[in-house]
Amino acid sequence: MSSTIQTVSLGNCKPGFSGTIEGFTTSTDRETNGRIDQMREMGFAEGLSVEVLHQNPFGKDPIAVRVGVMTIALRRKEATLVQVQAT
Amino acid sequence: MNERQSPAGVSSQPVVAVVGNPNCGKSALFNALTGLRQKVANYPGATVERRSGELSSSTNLTLVDLPGAYSLTARSMDEEVTRQVVTGTHDIEAKPEVILSVLDATNLAQHLRFVLELRELGTPMVVALNMSDLAARERITIDVDLLSRKLGLPVVETVAVRKKGLDTLKEELVKAILAPPPAKMDFGTNVKDRQKAARKIATAATISEGIGHRTTRQLDAVLLNAIAGPIILFxxxxxxxxxxxxxxxxxxxxxxxxxxxxxxxxxxxxxxxxxxxxxxxxxxxxxxxxxxxxxxxxxxxxxxxxxxxxxxxxxxxxxxxxxxxxxxxxxxxxxxxxxxxxxxxxxxxxxxxxxxxxxxxxxxxxxxxxxxxARLPVYTVIISAFIPNQVVTGGIGxxxxxxxxxxxxxxxxxxxxxxxxxxTVAKGQADTFLLELPKYQSPNIRFVLIGLYERARVFLRRAGTIILVSTVILWLLAIYPTAPIGATEPDIAYSFVGIIGSALEVVFAPIGFNWEISVALVPGMAAREVAVAALGTVYSLSGSEEMIEAGLVSVLNSAWSLPTALSFLAWFIFAPQCLSTIAVTRRETGGWKWPAFMVAYLFVLAYGASFVTYQVASYLLS
Incomplete structure (x- = not known):
């Protein structure tokens, strides 16, 4: 089992993907860490279920993601900061 | 009517700051508590609205609705005001006696994190566990007593739209004025730790998770659909x-x-x-x-x-x-x-x-x-005067x-x-797009009506002040000095407005504007549509505005060439005028630099577009 479980970046996921948040990119960059804090404040957290619900009709970016009970819209660039595991 | 009064001077009643995440039902609760006893003003020098209201109970309280924020780390001007007020570092607003922290019951873990951050401030707090009307139907059950014990704060369950729990909430707020600061509890000091603590409390206090928000999902499946979504939006x-x-x-x-x-x-x-x-x-x-x-x-x-x-x-x-x-x-x-x-x-x-x-x-x-x-009347008059009323194709006029x-x-x-x-001037990394898509709700009629009332009031006040004053000034300039005896031109030609018009005509001649148009642009500064009324006056018409418009169409048709008319339309696409826009830009950008820039660039574009339109049209029609 464990060999098939893969951690991927949320930024590369297509609508229909569902999984669990594993963690966030570790970074030494202040701006990136600030962004991660902001995403935590909005509702991203380890262990929460995620599901990519929609993507922008005109270019697949931004995406709308269900995080726990919330729906959050974000661009793929920020979504790459979130590591997820498919379920 | 005290909108401009400094917030600190509004009252000496105890102040309760209403704080919460965006989309937590904070404004609905605020509206339910204060109704029309609320005032919207601007913090002097800042551009964030201050929404406050009176709360009548055994002790009268002033409620201040602070902008929604996810945390005390400010990421926009709105959130910065919230941070300053609750930390007591705001220039004008005094530190509130009590914080009313609003939680959305359907998203407890997420909103609790902010409560844990707020309680560190040491200000007495009351927590409102609020349910939106749709959330109430999800049948979420939360152990309020347990939640209250875990947080060390009074918690009141409310359904703002049904006015449920409001009396208990008022009582708790009054009690909190004299309450000691919340007892010290350790919930960690960074986002991650508080997130964990919040989740633990939320899990313990939630008895039933509810049925989830299916409606929102189903609606989004259509409204955000790759094909239907944009079509519905347009x-x-x-x-x-x-x-x-x-x-x-x-x-x-x-x-x-x-x-x-x-x-x-x-x-x-x-x-x-x-x-x-x-x-x-x-x-x-x-x-x-x-x-x-x-x-x-x-x-x-x-x-x-x-x-x-x-x-x-x-x-x-x-x-x-x-x-x-x-x-x-x-x-x-x-x-x-x-x-x-x-x-x-x-x-x-x-x-x-x-x-x-x-x-x-x-x-x-x-x-x-x-x-x-405001540009509609201008477009309407010129189009009816110069564009033939004929069908192009397929019923499109x-x-x-x-x-x-x-x-x-x-x-x-x-x-x-x-x-x-x-x-160029606003160069720099564009901000990203990160936005919560809130649950759908049936429109809150109260919220909509209060919003409309507020807009109507602001609009009419503006008409009664800025526009009134500028109109009076322009009227004075248009009637003085009076025409000499035996004058051949209309009176207005001899007035200051006429003098200004003739001077401006030199500037506007290359784009096909005569002195009458140049004059009309001046009163058009007060509001763009006034240009129509001004043209009417200049062309010496009289009667009701309806008559001016009907009469003006035929007068313009004979007085202007087609290139002039097209040039005038092109001008109004950019229309670098309207004092209210300039004034609000000055207020919102905190100085004259940007409004000056705005007027300059709009003027250049308007002049350029009109110049090209006039010259090309004149060439083609000659």
Whole structure:
């Protein structure tokens, strides 16, 4: 089992993907860490279920993601900061 | 009527700050507690609205509704105000006696994190566990006593839209005034630790998870669908513009008739002379010309408030983000730009929600390019005078097509200007798009009505102050000095306005404007549509405004060449005038630099567009 479980970046996921948040990119960059804090404040957290619900009709970016009970819209660039595991 | 009064001086009653995440039902709860006993003002020098209200209970309290925030790390101007007020570092607002922290019961873990951060401040706190009407149907059950013990804070369950739990909440707020600071508890000091603690408490206090929010999911499956989503959005926008122009016809007509009747009444009741001219040509013609737009503005705001209140606006921002990103802005900028079709003033104020300072500035600077409702009378008169009323193809009229082209020209110009600004004066990394898509709710009628009332009040006050004063000044300039005896030209030609017009004509001759048009542009500064009334006066017509418009069409048709008319239309796409827009830009950007820049760039574009239009049209028609 464990060999098939893969951690991927949320930024590369297509609508229909569902999984669990594993963690966030570790970074030494202040701006990136600030962004991660902001995403935590909005509702991203380890262990929460995620599901990519929609993507922008005109270019697949931004995406709308269900995080726990919330729906959050974000661009793929920020979504790459979130590591997820498919379920 | 004390809007401008410094917030600190409003009352000496104990102040309760209402704090919570965006979309937690904070405003609904605030409205339920205060009703129409609320005041909206601006913090002096800042651009964030201060919404406060009286709460009558055994002890009278003042409630201040602070902008929604996810944490005390401010990421926009709105959130910065919230941070300053609750930490007691705000310049004017005193530190509140009590914090009322609002939680959405359906998203407990997420909202609790902020409560844990707030309780560190040591201010007495009351927690309102709020349910939206739809959330109440999810049958979520939370152990309020356990939650209260775990947090060490009083917790009251409320359903704002059904006014449930409000009395208990009031009692708790009064008790909290004299309460000691919350007992020290260790929930960690960073986002991650508090997130964990919040989750633990939420899990312990939740008895039943509820059935989840299926409605939102199902609606989003359609409204954010790759094909249906954009079609529905553009359908809603189409309906909105349709409504602004058709629904408003009757009330606008009634207002115009009312103003006309008042003018006739004055004509009958007063001897002709200065007083009559002042009342009729000055006040009623000037201020009245603006007031007749009230129905259109209210209809547009009705749409915007309903879209906001249902949660659809965030979806619109999501769909538009891609397009906005192509010019260096993000989806959030779509909302203020949409308001600007009614009037740039509320649009510019709505830009406050944009976190990034450069993005906000760019949005403010392009807002006047959205064709505001004040330009409609100008377009209508010129189009009826010069564009033949014929069908092009498939039932589409040529006049309507020209009108549509003018709107599109404004939008395209805005996109191009935004792209240029983001590469030059507002250069810098564009802010990203990160937005919660709230659960759909049936529109909160109370929220919508209070919003409309507020808009109407602000609009009429503006008409009664800025526009009144500028109209009076322009009227004075138009009647003095009086014409010499035996004058051959209309009186106005000898007045200051006439003198100014002749001077301006030198500047405007290359774009085909005669002195009459040049003159009309001056009163057009007060409000764009006044240019129509001014042209009427200049061409020595008299009578009600309706007659001026009907008569003006034929007068213009013979007085102007087609190139001049087209040039005039091109000018009004950019129309670098309207004092209110300039004034609000000064207030929102905190100085004269950006309004000056805005006027300059709009003037250059207007002049350039008119020049090209006039010269090309003259060449083609010669």
């Amino acid at each position: 359908g809603i926008l189409f309906l909105m513009f349709q409504a602004v122009f058709s629904w408003a016809e009757t009330p606008t007509g009634l207002l115009e008739a009312g103003i006309g009747l008042t003018q006739s009444f004055f004509v009958d009741a007063l001897p002709s002379g200065l007083l009559l001219s002042f009342l009729n040509d000055g006040i009623l013609a000037g201020v009245g010309a603006v007031v007749v737009f009230l129905p259109q503005i209210l209809i547009l705001f009705l749409f915007i408030l309903v879209l906001e209140s249902t949660g659809y606006m965030a979806r619109a921002a999501f769909i538009m983000d891609r397009l906005m990103a192509s010019v260096g802005l993000n989806g959030r900028a779509f909302i203020p730009l949409l308001s600007s079709f009614a009037c740039a003033v509320p649009g510019i104020m709505a830009a406050r929600s944009i976190a990034n300072e450069r993005d906000r500035l760019t949005t403010i600077l392009i807002a006047p390019l959205m064709t505001c409702s 040529l006049q309507g097509l020209v009108m549509f082209t003018l709107y599109i020209a404004g939008i395209l110009a805005a996109l191009v200007v935004a792209a240029v600004l983001k590469r």
